[in-house]
Amino acid sequence: xxxxxxxxxxxxxxxxxxxxxxxxxxxxxxxxxxxxxxxxxxxxxxxxxxxxxxxxxxxxxxxxxxxxxxxxxxxxxxxxxxxxxxxxxxxxxxxxxxxxxxxxxxxxxxxxxxxxxxxxxxxxxxxxxxxxxxxxxxxxxxxxxxxxxxxxxxxxxxxxxxxxxxxxxxxxxxxxxxxxxxxxxxxxxxxxxxxxxxxxxxxxxxxxxxxxxxxxxxxxxxxxxxxxxxxxxxxxxxxxxxxxxxxxxxxxxxxxxxxxxxxxxxxxxxxxxxxxxxxxxxxxxxxxxxxxxxxxxxxxxxxxxxxxxxxxxxxxxxxxxxxxxxxxxxxxxxxxxxxxxxxxxxxxxxxxxxxxxxxxxxxxxxxxxxxxxxxxxxxxxxxxxxxxxxxxxxxxxxxxxxxxxxxxxxxxxxxxxxxxxxxxxxxxxxxxxxxxxxxxxxxxxxxxxxxxxxxxxxxxxxxxxxxxxxxxxxxxxxxxxxxxxxxxxxxxxxxxxxxxxxxxxxxxxxxxxxxxxxxxxxxxxxxxxxxxxxxxxxxxxxxxxxxxxxxxxxxxxxxxxxxxxxxxxxxxxxxxxxxxxxxxxxxxxxxxxxxxxxxxxxxxxx
Amino acid sequence: xxxxxxxxxxxxxxxxxxxxxxxxxxxxxxxxxxxxxxxxxxxxxxxxxxxxxxxxxxxxxxxxxxxxxxxxxxxxxxxxxxxxxxxxxxxxxxxxxxxxxxxxxxxxxxxxxxxxxxxxxxxxxxxxxxxxxxxxxxxxxxxxxxxxxxxxxxxxxxxxxxxxxxxxxxx
Numbered sequence: 072x073x074x075x076x077x078x079x080x081x082x083x084x085x086x087x088x089x090x091x092x093x094x095x096x097x098x099x100x101x102x103x104x105x106x107x108x109x110x111x112x113x114x115x116x117x118x119x120x121x122x123x124x125x126x127x128x129x130x131x132x133x134x135x136x137x138x139x140x141x142x143x144x145x146x147x148x149x150x151x152x153x154x155x156x157x158x159x160x161x162x163x164x165x166x167x168x169x170x171x172x173x174x175x176x177x178x179x180x181x182x183x184x185x186x187x188x189x190x191x192x193x194x195x196x197x198x199x200x201x202x203x204x205x206x207x208x209x210x211x212x213x214x215x216x217x218x219x220x221x222x223x224x225x226x227x228x229x230x231x232x233x234x235x236x237x238x239x240x241x242x243x244x245x246x247x248x249x250x251x252x253x254x255x256x257x258x259x260x261x262x263x264x265x266x267x268x269x270x271x272x273x274x275x276x277x278x279x280x281x282x283x284x285x286x287x288x289x290x291x292x293x294x295x296x297x298x299x300x301x302x303x304x305x306x307x308x309x310x311x312x313x314x315x316x317x318x319x320x321x322x323x324x325x326x327x328x329x330x331x332x333x334x335x336x337x338x339x340x341x342x343x344x345x346x347x348x349x350x351x352x353x354x355x356x357x358x359x360x361x362x363x364x365x366x367x368x369x370x371x372x373x374x375x376x377x378x379x380x381x382x383x384x385x386x387x388x389x390x391x392x393x394x395x396x397x398x399x400x401x402x403x404x405x406x407x408x409x410x411x412x413x414x415x416x417x418x419x420x421x422x423x424x425x426x427x428x429x430x431x432x433x434x435x436x437x438x439x440x441x442x443x444x445x446x447x448x449x450x451x452x453x454x455x456x457x458x459x460x461x462x463x464x465x466x467x468x469x470x471x472x473x474x475x476x477x478x479x480x481x482x483x484x485x486x487x488x489x490x491x492x493x494x495x496x497x498x499x500x501x502x503x504x505x506x507x508x509x510x511x512x513x514x515x516x517x518x519x520x521x522x523x524x525x526x527x528x529x530x531x532x533x534x535x536x537x538x539x540x541x542x543x544x545x546x547x548x549x550x551x552x553x554x555x556x557x558x559x560x561x562x563x564x565x566x567x568x569x570x571x572x573x574x575x576x577x578x579x580x581x582x583x584x585x586x587x588x589x590x591x592x593x594x595x596x597x598x599x600x601x602x603x604x605x606x607x608x609x610x611x612x613x614x615x616x617x618x619x620x621x622x623x624x625x626x627x628x629x630x631x632x633x634x635x636x637x638x639x640x641x642x643x644x645x646x647x648x649x650x651x652x653x654x655x656x657x658x659x660x661x662x663x664x665x666x667x668x669x670x671x672x673x674x675x676x677x
Numbered sequence: 678x679x680x681x682x683x684x685x686x687x688x689x690x691x692x693x694x695x696x697x698x699x700x701x702x703x704x705x706x707x708x709x710x711x712x713x714x715x716x717x718x719x720x721x722x723x724x725x726x727x728x729x730x731x732x733x734x735x736x737x738x739x740x741x742x743x744x745x746x747x748x749x750x751x752x753x754x755x756x757x758x759x760x761x762x763x764x765x766x767x768x769x770x771x772x773x774x775x776x777x778x779x780x781x782x783x784x785x786x787x788x789x790x791x792x793x794x795x796x797x798x799x800x801x802x803x804x805x806x807x808x809x810x811x812x813x814x815x816x817x818x819x820x821x822x823x824x825x826x827x828x829x830x831x832x833x834x835x836x837x838x839x840x841x842x843x844x845x846x847x848x
Contacts, residue, residue, distance in 0.1 A: 129821040206818050210779050212795060213820065295779060295794055337678050359713065360791045362799035366715040373702065377695045384691040388684060438698060443713060444705040447788035451781050451816035518785035520816035525824040531812030534786045590679050623720050629796040630722030634753070634778050634820065 081481045081578045082161060088170050089160045090482040092177065095669065096153030097475070097482075099181060101562060103145035104468075108558035110138035115507075115551030117524060119544035131524035132204045133194035139207030140191060143463060144226070145184050147313040150471045152180065152233050154316045155260045157478065158323075159237045161581075162254035163244040172236050174669070179229030182661025186222030190215060206522065208302060211282060211293045212631050217638065220283040221657065227271050227278075234264035252588040253596050255336055256323055262343040263315040265602055269609060270308035270351050277301035288638040294628035296363045297620050303354035304613060311350040313463050315343070317470040321390045321423060327581045328420045328477065329413055331397025334389050336584035337591030342389075344595060345382040348605050349375055352612030359446050363623065368616040369443060375612065376441045383434060390427060396585065418493030422473025425501040426466050429508075433461030436512060453526070454515020457508045465504050472561050473497055479568060480577040488567035496560040499553055507550025513537035514547075714791045718772065718798035726750060726776055737763055740770075749773045751780035751793040753820050756813060756828030763805055763830070764838035770802040781816030784830055792817065805832045 083090040114134050116122040126134060160167060167173050187203070193216070194202030203215035237260055241253070253261070281293045281301075326333045333339065355372035358364055395409055403409030414420045436458040439445055449455065476493045480486055487493060517533040517540060519526050526540075533540045594600065623629075680688075705711045726732040731748040735757040740746050745767055750757045752775065763769050773782050773793045780793040784803075791799040813828035833841070 128824055132818060132821065132823070135818075204821070210817075213778050213818075294796070296797060299779070299794075335679075335681070335684070338680070338684070358792075360799075362714055362718065362792065362794055362797040363716050363720070366713045369713060369715075374699060377699050380695055380698075381691055384694075385684075385688065388687045392681075392683075442698065443702050444711045445788075447790045450790050451783065451792075518783060518787070518812075518814070520781070520783065520814050522816075522818040523824045528812055528814065528827045530827055530829055531785065531810065533812075586679055592678055619716070623716070624796055629720040630724045631795045632724055632777060 079578060081484055082157060083482050083484050084578075086160050086166055089156060089167055089173075092167075092170070092173050093153045093157045093482045095177060096149050096156065097479070099184075100146050100149035100153065100471075101565065103141045103149060103184075104558060105562055107138055107142035107146055108555055110134045110141070112551060112555040114138060115548055115555075118526060119548040119551075120525075120527065121544070121548045128524035130195060132206065132522075133191065133202065135522065136194070136204055136206050137188075137191050140187060142468075143207060143309075143313065144223075145188075147316075147463065147467060147471075148226075148230060149180070149184075151312065151316045152177075152230070154319065154474070154478075155233070155237060155263075157482070158256040158319060159240055159260050162256035163240065165240070165244055165247075167236060168239045168243050169236075172232065172239075174665075176229045176232035176236060178661055178665030179232065180226050181229075181665050182657070183222045183224070183226030183229055185661070185664055186218050186225065186657065188222070190219040190222065208306070209282070210302070211285070211295050211298045212633050214286055214633050214635060214637055217283060217286040220278050220286055221654075224275060224278050224283065225657070225661065227275050230271070231268065234267060237261065237264060252591070255333075255339060255584070255588065256319060258340055258596065259315065259319045259322070259343050261598060262347045262601065263312065263319075265598065265605065266308055266315075266347045266350050267312050269605060270305045270312070273301045274305035277305075285633070286637050288636075290627060292628045292631050292633065294620065294624045294626060295631055296361065296624055297617070297626070297628075299361070300355070300358065300364070300617065300620060303357040304351065305354070306357060307354040308350040310459075310463060311346050313467045315346065317426070317467045318342070318386060320470055320474045321386065321427060322393075323581055324474065324477065325390065325420070325423050326393035326397055327579070328417060328423075329394045329397030330401045331393055331395075331399075332582045333584035334392040334396065335586040335590075336588045337586060337595070338385060338389055339584075340588075340591050340595045342382040342385050344601055345379075347601055348608055349379045349382075351605070352608045353379060355612070355616065356441055356443075356446075359443050360450050363620060364616055365619065368612075368619075371612055373441060373443050375608075380434070380438070383430075387427075387431065394424070416490075416494060417476075418487075418490055418497050419473045419477035421494060422476070422497035422500075423470050425497060426469035426473065429461050429469070429501065429504060430466035432508075433458060433466060436461065449515050451521055452515035453511045453519050453521045456521050457511030457515060460504060460508045460511070464508075465500070469497060469500050469504075472500070475561075475565070477579065479565070481579060483569075484573040484575065484577055485568055485571040486574060486577060488564050488571060492560055492564050496557050496564065499557040499560070503550045503553030503557060505550070506546050507554065510543040510546035510550065514540065514543045517543075712802065714799050714801055717800050720796050721774065721798060723774070723776060723795035726774070731772060732774055737761060737769075743767045745769045747771045749782065749793075750776055751782060751815065751826075752776040753778065754815070754822040754826035756782070756815075756826075759813075760810075760829035760831045761813070762838065762841065763832055764835045765808050765832055766806060766835075768802060768804055770800060773799045773801075778819050779817050780819050780826070781814070783814050783816045785812040785814050787811070790816070808832050808834050808837075 190203040193199045194204050201216045203219035205213045205215045241257055277298050281298055284290045285293050322339045353372050353376040356376045359369055398409035398412040401412045403412030476487050732750050735748050735750045737745055737747045745763050747761050775793040775795040782793050783790045789803045791801050809832050811830040815826040
């Protein structure tokens with residue numbers, strides 16, 4: 072639709088206001104990536120015992136909380152909102168309905184994440200009586216400072232508004248184009264956001280009904296199994312929320328970079344519908360080893376989980392087929408010879424291909440995690456972080472970095488400072504992750520736990536296999552160091568890119584699919600049907616387990632304490648008055664902060 | 678909708694793979710009888726474990742010929758009893774709960790692994806063979822001293838086990 076125009080105009084030329092939103096979102100994302108990488112290298116060296124001079128082991132958990140929250144909430148979701156804004160505006164070829172709404176959700180998300188970030192980082196100093204050493208999963212009855220939960224709630228509300236913004240823009244487009252199919256990228260954004268609304272409703276409920284009132288001392292206790300189950304109701308689909316932007320790039324951008332076209336538009340739609348339907352009713356597979364949940368519920372969750380392999384396996388086919396088509400267009404021949412004809416010198420292409428390759432490996436270790444019985448061997452061992460550093464840590468993170476090399480010039484009109492450094496950087500990430508993740512999987516099989524400052528114990532030694540515990544530690548540390556260096560190169564390259572002068576002629580084209588949307592059944596675009604089925608599946612998977620948990624342990628638990636207590640009950644009475652006032656203050660601060668950030672980013676980018 | 682022939686073959690392969698994975702787990706549960714951690718035990722008040730006859734005194738108890746039950750309490754930052762001592766070639770059912778926050782209970786290097794959640798009682802049954810010392814680690818983050826939380830499982834010979842228990846009764 073907009074191909075001809077795009078060949079001449081970049082996104083910035085055509086939609087300058089929206090390009091500014093995308094830039095700001097990406098900058099927020101890369102700030103989080105920088106912080107996350109710094110905490111990552113500290114913890115890699117500490118945990119493996121190579122260097123423990125920087126922090127005490129008791130502070131390791133503050134580092135770990137920061138690493139997790141900054142990377143999997145802040146880095147990923149800020150990149151997502153930037154990318155989705157670009158995708159909706161580009162594929163509908165129209166501006167957002169009201170840019171003030173757009174900046175409102177940006178301010179809410181940035182403000183919320185700042186609050187949560189402050190509550191975590193305050194854990195490093197005794198001068199402020201505040202901490203949130205609860206890790207990314209914040210399992211009660213471990214308690215964080217109320218600011219941690221408040222920030223999360225504000226952040227999620229911001230993301231809801233973002234979704235509403237994209238839906239409104241699509242509806243406005245539909246008024247003008249009543250008979251057209253939903254453009255593929257917009258279709259991907261809308262289905263992903265429906266999934267997000269369903270999934271995040273549970274964690275929002277958990278935070279607002281239980282955890283925040285509890286941290287303020289308004290209720291005395293919570294039911295740990297209930298809040299944990301509500302977390303995983305959100306906690307599994309959130310991994311697809313990280314992954315769907317990467318899928319969007321693999322389906323719609325990667326084939327064009329390879330010189331080809333997407334193989335099948337209808338199948339891409341089917342895949343996103345399957346993710347919408349199956350992402351949420353699977354969360355209990357994180358709780359296979361939880362007492363208080365019946366085996367039958369776990370089995371249902373496992374069945375759904377295994378079927379969730381289907382859309383990813385279909386994606387593997389379609390993406391490889393599309394890339395092969397591109398290679399043959401470029402003159403490639405032979406059964407595997409076409410691989411030589413691909414643009415391997417392009418960091419965007421190579422980065423995304425390596426990310427996809429690692430995702431296949433991550434998929435295999437995921438099949439082990441998903442198996443109810445073999446899960447016992449690896450549950451909560453370092454195997455699990457080994458797995459998700461392949462998925463979110465590479466399939467998602469490396470795709471985002473690679474895509475930045477392609478997208479950043481189009482939202483700034485500035486060419487990338489060095490594509491050679493970019494290419495080196497994505498390959499370095501792949502090598503570093505191959506070392507680190509492989510060794511983590513191996514240690515997991517020895518029984519080495521995740522989430523610990525000192526995995527070596529005084530009373531026993533681990534069984535010896537795969538080179539042994541110590542040797543694997545060295546591999547993890549080397550891998551982690553390479554990953555840190557790769558991040559430094561990425562950020563450095565980007566900062567130098569910002570110093571480049573603006574030029575013209577950077578526009579890129581996305582070619583339409585070989586088998587276009589007209590081949591796709593109309594029903595795929597009827598989002599109401601998919602919402603209905605998705606909600607039904609979630610109710611089927613979760614109504615009975617949640618009812619059983621509440622029935623057995625009560626809404627506020629069978630008698631459980633609080634560790635540590637942030638605000639005790641007497642102060643809680645005061646809090647009832649103070650909460651609305653605090654909210655007003657928080658809103659004002661968030662607004663102010665974002666205005667400053669906005670001013671700062673426009674200064675940096677301009 | 679047009680689907681390419683290769684795509685159909687791949688789709689069929691994917692569905693067969695999924696059914697095989699599901700089948701293998703189902704076989705494990707129905708055939709060899711691998712039992713999962715489930716909701717077999719009622720909830721208890723984690724603040725009043727000293728009033729519970731299993732967990733007031735965490736211990737190992739013989740409940741049948743060659744069958745033992747181990748009542749284990751996880752707390753910040755350790756396990757009771759420690760060590761957990763059981764005789765060789767026996768069947769041991771662990772009942773595990775937590776006094777404070779969520780912990781893990783993992784016999785390192787084996788598949789004896791469960792969450793220990795306050796208010797809930799996890800039950801797992803394992804077979805132990807020849808005498809050996811195992812490490813037990815808490816594999817869920819439970820607070821600033823998490824890394825120091827460890828326990829031991831001692832599988833001892835029948836003679837040694839009998840001797841120990843007699844010694845206990847004489848005291």
